[in-house]
Amino acid sequence: MTISGSPRSGTATAAVTRLALRQVSRGALAVTAVAAGTTAIVVAGYQGTVGGALDAAALAALAENPAIRTLFGEPVALDTAGGFTVWRTGTVLAVLLSVWGLLTTTRVTRGEEESGRWDLLLAGRLTVPAVLGRHLVVLAAAVVLAGTTVGVVLTAAGTPSAGALRYAAGLTLVGLFAVSLALLAAQVMPTRAGASGATLAVLGVGLLARMVGDGIAALGWLRWLSPYGLLALTGAYHDDRLLPLLVLSAAALVPAVAAMALAGRRDLRAGLVTAPAGRPPRRWLLGTVEGFAARRLLRPLAGWSVGIGTYFLLIGLLTVSMTRFLSDNPRFAELAGQAGFAELGSVRGYTATMFALLAAPIGLFAAIRLAEFVAAETDGRLTSLYAQPVSRTRLLAAETLATLAGVAVLLTVAAVTTWLGAYPMDARLPLTAALAGTWNVLPIVLLCLGAGLLAVGWLPRATAAIGALPAVGGFLLQVIADSADLPDQVVAISPFAHLAAVPAESPNWPAALVMTAIAMVAAALGLLNHRRRDLLG
Amino acid sequence: MQPPAIRTSQLTKRYGPLFALDDLDLTVAAGEVFGFLGPNGAGKSTAIRLLLGLARPTAGRAWIFGIDAADVATAHRRIAYVPADVTLWPQLTGAEILELLGATGPGVDRAYRDELVARFELDLSKPARAYSTGNRQKVALVAAFATRAPLLVLDEPTSGLDPLMEREFRRAVAEVRDSGRTVFLSSHQLAEVEAVCDRVGILRAGRLVDVATMPELRRLRRTEVLVRFAGPAPDLTGVEGVDGVQVDGPALRFTLTGPPGPAMRALAAADVTTLTMREPTLEEIFLDYYGESGR
Incomplete structure (x- = not known):
């Protein structure tokens, strides 16, 4: 028999998990629906029109054009439904999933903290790392759900499962990287807005590195430094490389581990970098x-x-x-x-x-x-x-x-x-x-x-x-x-x-x-x- | 003859079937310090929101110095307001918020404002997100007290202040009264209201149940007394002001209304070891005076 309020940490962590689920679930379902829906529309559309309209010469022209490469990424395996869908939607969905992941992470962690709602939560037996850990698990599950659903859609549409698996794994890992980096920023930066901004800046630079790396052949190595570049380098439905996925896994893991290690060392409602305690007034534009x-x-x-x-x-x-x-x-x-x-x-x-x-x-x-x-x-x-x-x-x-x-x-x-x-x-x-x-x-x-x-x-x-x-x-x-x-x-x-x-x-x-x-x-x-x-x- | 600072006529606010405020007829004379009392949810904040035109009445009207409260641009030239729950722009510092409210408000006495900042020990260089509840309230209070507005509307302004700051608050209210301005003070704290107010209105369940001057309110006050004694219990039967006597072994409880002299003389006969007096909360007075009904 379970007695409510009994001193077992299991029930406390379960309650925190439910709290995190309540705050994440609606957005997670929406992002999953958009990702799966977009993928389904494009993969179905390919079978209807694009597949028949492209010949080898056209594809070669497409692959050589730096403008196309910069905007959408390197076009590979466009003669397959899976390859075309990844090329057309991969970057967009990766950006969507990672931006959602980062904003949700800072919202449900530092945002809740700054509102004072975690004061009550942490007055109990649970420590900051324990509460953060439960939130991290829930956020990771949300990202995995979105990535997996995209993979399932692609497999159901009849594309090769190896490619679908690589792509779904890559998409998920980009999302996990964003969540984990945002969690780290939330431990370091003085405010929630600062944590969101810093993570967004890293992702923005990553996207730019992907674009430059794809557009200019000599700078192709830049893509190894960007989560979106690594997703492209996986070459789903083309050469299905594993190494970029391993690099991406490590990139997602390290910030999360660092965040959990740092979580116990800071004050609640403050980052490791503290905001200046005061500043002289800036009176401009306050008159009307x-x-x-x-x-x-x-x-x-x-x-x-x-x-x-x-x-x-x-x-x-x-x-x-x-x-x-x-x-x-x-x-x-x-x-x-x-x-x-x-x-x-x-x-x-x-x-x-x-x-x-x-x-x-x-x-x-x-x-x-x-x-x-x-x-x-x-x-x-x-x-x-x-x-x-x-x-x-x-x-x-x-x-x-x-x-x-x-x-x-x-x-x-x-x-x-x-x-x-x-x-x-x-x-x-x-x-x-x-x-x-x-x-x-x-x-x-x-x-x-x-x-x-x-x-x-x-x-x-x-x-x-x-x-x-x-x-x-x-x-x-x-x-x-x-x-x-x-x-x-x-x-x-x-x-x-x-x-x-x-x-x-x-x-x-x-x-x-x-x-x-x-x-x-x-x-x-x-x-x-x-x-x-x-x-x- | 100057019009009253506040006048309401059958002022009513309904949210669906709920009467948040029912037929309020109230007049607060210019120069008066008026206390507005009532338990949680009695409609105090609703009444204040209607006076400020932040919400529109379902029926009835309100006037500020004879100006329709709905004409906010004119009426607010005469009002300074401190809300119950002060929210500030988190990125602005205290100094910047005072600058904004001073520049857009009904005029400000800068020298007095600087003096208030010192008296309330307010650090103006901090961004508002770093302020505690009490400090946010202090910023709003300093902004309100430093205006030249002839009416101050204060909605539970001291709930986050420590006793030293509470004392400064009472001083500031006294200074406002001395300058001939009006204060409308909504509060839970009977001691505060008693210390600063000339007249008190009591609101319950959206209705104004009583308007009384301070001496009249004092009659409501009953002090709870606990006496421990050695030897025989003191006899308090028939002593003036004593009520509700309970003997519990070597302890005696009773309530005291009015001057304590007669009760003290009656206790002098007994071997009293400790004497504790506790002022009842406003809530207890309400429950005592009006009973549980009508809440």
Whole structure:
């Protein structure tokens, strides 16, 4: 018979395991579903179309093109369903799984610690390493679940099991590496945000090393230093190498062991590196609510600018190479056309397609800023400002204006970095054309902002989802519609259907005006009810 | 004639079927220090959120110095507020938060603010994430006391303060009163309310059950006395202010209301070894005075 509360450590650790499971399970299932679903769609799609459309010469051209190699990795074994799926989705899924793994790890460990919820947990018999250990096991199981499911999908689709096994193992190990590195960072860094940032930086450099290593043959060795590079070097469905997997295993194990060793040596709610106890005040932008909204924006905006700028610098650098490749190999242009990317054969057509993609991340940026505003309302950070002699409308308008300024910065950063990348390659892309192309997506971003403001007023807890809907949902609808032949009325719902391919074409002004008008009506309705509703929290 | 600092008329807030606040009619005169008492969940914070326009009333209205509380941009020029649960921007230091609240608020007396920072022993160089609950409260209190707002609304402001800081808090409230400003103080702590308030409103289950001046409230106060003695038990029958006498071997318990003189004289006859007096908590007074019903 088990007596509840009996002094056995088994029941205590089991309770911690259940706690970790509750916090991880929902995200783990979502990530697994996305990974398995994407894999299934691509592997099934290959059997339907791509397999028949590619011949040996086309594949050789693909494999030699540094632009293709940089973006997607070295194309190997594309003549098999498994090889094509790994090439097309491997890096994306590895990034998804590792970023989810790192964010979840810092959230359920240092995040819970910083909120003070672990104080109660650790007041009992359990030590910090014991609690961390249970969380590590649960997080590792979540990553293994996602990786294994992808392997099962590939095997079920009829691809060779040896390749599926190597790929699933590689994907899992990349996820484990991220979890284990994040756990180590969570012991060392002074805050949860610092731990997330440090791990994210390592993964970002790893991705860059993979891209450079794949694009430039002489620097191929760089891939041995990157988790994503090691996944590519495994060569699933091609040469099925084992050594990269062993290196990846060691890379995943060492930080976890170090984290467990260091866990007992630090204070709760602090890392081994302690934050400075104090600093002189920085008084800039604290004088008005508008200034304060701008000040809170600066740090996240810097991060978004670096991410978007790096990506579009790469797009600029690869523009000439990609367009030449696509105009030389019309089969790929056709395939891309089926997936919704038309006119890829010219510099302006290619960049126009890439600029249209920009609406998704920048729309997401706008939605996240408004969701963060609601989060500050909910947890009480905004209470002291709502109690000031400032109307609610002015506070929300200040946040909206700051977000708009951030959107303008991001659109400009994308244009300037694309131009900077294209310039040395003689791509004939003037800065004005690049600016026209990026600013062309502004109406979709405004739709996101309008939808987000509507949500802030009427359904504040759903602000992120509703705000992201026009850009992210519209983009997905557009992609699905092009592949699946949806009726025109359905396609027309997506704002992307009304976007002209600027700078290849001139802007679709009527559509831009209609979208802007819809956004303004939604924003006005949102502001109206935000003024009247009860504040959260 | 100056309008009252706070006036509410049939102020009501309902969350679904639950009346968080039911028909509150309250007037707080300018220059008064008003205590707002009540057990947890009585609706004190709801009432304050309605006064500040952070939540909208289901029915009724509230005015701050004659201005509709819903017109926050105007009404808040006269209010400084300390919430019950102070959350600060974690990356800002204390000095930066005071700067922000001072610049966006109803005007600030910087010299007095610096003096308060010293008196509350507040380290302003720390980022807010490093502050304890008490220190977060101190930041909010310093920001509120240093404003020139004629009305201070304080929602359980001392729950995280140590006794020394509690003393500073009472001094600061006294200084506010001396400058002719108004304080609306919601609290659990009877001793604090007794020390600083002129008048008290008692809220239970969303309803205002009593509004009393301090002398009236003192009549509610019953001190619990425990006496240990050697020899025969002292006789307290009929002694003024003594009630609920229980003899338990060599110990005697009773409650005392009003001045202790008569009870002390009655005890002088016995061989008392120890005498312990304990003030009952507010909760006990409520249960004693109003009974369990209506909670």
